[in-house]
Amino acid sequence: MPKFVWSLLTLLIAAAFVALLVWLPWWAAAVAAALLVAWLLLTRTGRQAWSVTRLGIATVPQRLGAASVVVVGIAGVVGVLVALFAMAQGFQSTLIETGSDDTAIVLRGGSQTELNSVLNHDATVGIGDEPQVMHDAQGRPIASPELVVVASLPKVSSGLDANVEVRGIGQEAWPLRSRVRIIAGRRFTPGLRELIVGKRAAKEFEHTAIGAKVSLGGQPWTVVGEFDSGDEHDSELWADADVVASAYRRGDSRNSVTVRLKSPSQFAAFKAALTTDPRFKVDASTTRDYYSKQSEGLTRLIRILGTTVAIIMAIGAIFGALNTMYAAVATRTREIATLRAIGFRGAPVVVSVLIETLLLAIAGGVIGAGLAWAIFDHYTASTLGANFSQVVFEFRVTPALLASGLKWALAIGFVGGLFPAMRAALMPVTDGLREL
């Protein structure tokens, strides 16, 4: 067969393998790996392949420098990919976990964030009267009119001022966000200039220890407690809405009203009631929608960046692996030709070179993913969120990310090993034996 047909075939096999890796669920990959092992151990060609592979692996220590090109190159790709995706994952999870399907947030029509929205007194009261809103034990609607203002505090890490979100809440905020627990100190006293700080904000900003004074709206406030909500609110400072309103001269207007619905299915009716009511000019969305929309832009940007960087690095790594494996095949030319001469078929040779590359690739993938996990799992970072203030989040290196890192490693290894393997198998035996 002419040479270019073989090249084309090799290319197709490589593409097919990469596509398989992308589409195959992990259990199918495990079955495939088990089948491969069975083939190696049980069939005649398999055992041939395995013995050739062992020979190849035995020579790896002699060309450690070249082999480490494959390992380190792939470790770099996988490490960068996993770290960047862990950042996107952490940001997205933090925001999505903030929302739920049975709570809804109401904003002025046309504004996309709480900070940009204003609701007058009639609206804040009227929204709670809608029949879809759940009532608490005392028979009051669970509807929390809230104020959002932005203050600036120095960050612990850099000492530079950064924006921190101050949320003014009323009594109904507690039954609305039943997850929130006070982990130190106490709740603020309504009517007093007292603050409680989210646990991430407490770590990220200075002047947030219990007892510390913070200046908001030109007045001194005292930090009296620390709370844990397990979501985006952990980056915020909370205080009594009426006191915040007077400090910032907001009167009885509020930025948003968040309500707990009787059930998620009531949302459509709730939204319809509000948007058709001529008294209001408001729009409602479930908090899950609202918060996941806020995470979309940045998450997408990081994922695109991560994939682009990883693809470019992978191209570099593939060519590095090609160089290494071509050299490996070249130094073993006579040995491979001898094997062919005494009756070994082409397949064991191809498989052995491939397995060797894949083992190196797996080593690289494990090192890269391991490093990313060791350094970046629970690494804390922050960025400017939708309310123009810091959202603090943790990187999350999930098992799924580690698995996709390993998939990248396998794909790079396969493409980088297949071409040299084919060359080794297709080499005319007589030429190979003459090679010095």
Added chain:
Amino acid sequence: MKYLHLIWSALFRRKTRTLFTIVSVIAAFLLFGLLNSVRDAFTSAGHNVAGASRMITMSKESFVVSLPTSLLMRIQAVPGVSAVTYASWFGGYYQEPKNQLVAEAVAPNYFDLYPEWVLPAAQLQAFHRTRTGVVVGQSLAEHYHWKLGDKIPLQATIFPQKDGSNVWTFDLVGIYHVNDPRLKGEEGALFFNWDYFDQATQFGGGKAGWYVLRVAQPKDADRVARAIDTLSANSDHETKTQSEDAFQTSFVSQFADIGLIVGSIMGAVFFTLILLTGNTMAQAVRERIPELAILKTIGFSNRSVLALVLAESVLLLALGGAIGLLISGAVVSGIRAKLGPQFPMLPVGGDAWAEGIALMVIIGLVVGALPARRGMKLRIIDALSGR
């Protein structure tokens, strides 16, 4: 130079290997160009000559709190202040929520403080004359295909008009551009008359978002800043005055530690690259030991052999690096054209090339060092007899 041919043929002695290595180098420098362009977009704003004497006064509370307009005259009276103007944030989007805009309502003399923005005098006058006039940066105008005279409807996200409508329609009367390629990111903004905003908005009028001022002598900056902040000390609108540079730095640092992210990725990329090209060079020299011995036999000195090998590895890096940077330049222009001026990427300019070339030379020397030393040290007798 006369050895270029020799070095070239040594480099391409094994074509496939050299080509594969060059592709890896191209990939590394392509990434370098792209990431550098992102980092520059975040760090170079405000770092210019005009920026050094420019200061920003904003609410000490935060950027989103407005200040009374009465401060204008009082700031102007502070000794050392040569000019002062003000602006308010408007934001909003064009057609679809994803087309978010950097839109500001600005005082008539705003452009006087930004001499690096080139706006024809006639267009500036038109801006002053036209109540609903708007001036936009060239990159922004090109992205949305806006021409002078167009009507531009903006969707407000914060400020509805008095009649409750969220649509503000402006007349495009001016397009400014920036000559310094590092400041191209500043062509992504849109400005309209503060007076119009003040009259038409439902709320938020009568206040200035922030003040921009120029100090006559940059050395007076700290004194002037303190004097301005004293004006409103202990009032309900305390201010914070800082250089534009300092403001930009703290603003950017709020998004993310871009330097750290880009730095870590580049670290991983170049560490891999050094290993990879180092391996190639080591192989290349190992194979050529007898040839190098012959060179020495016919009279090449130890040092010329050293130089030959070093030149070869630098040439390898330079070839790949130059191609990589060229590609990154093309890719960045493509991305900027497609995604608009707001996307944080600056064209790959002279600075990136200078840095890139320095990197090529340094990495070339580093990876060539060990193989070159080996070539220099070899003894002719041993090498020729294959020992």
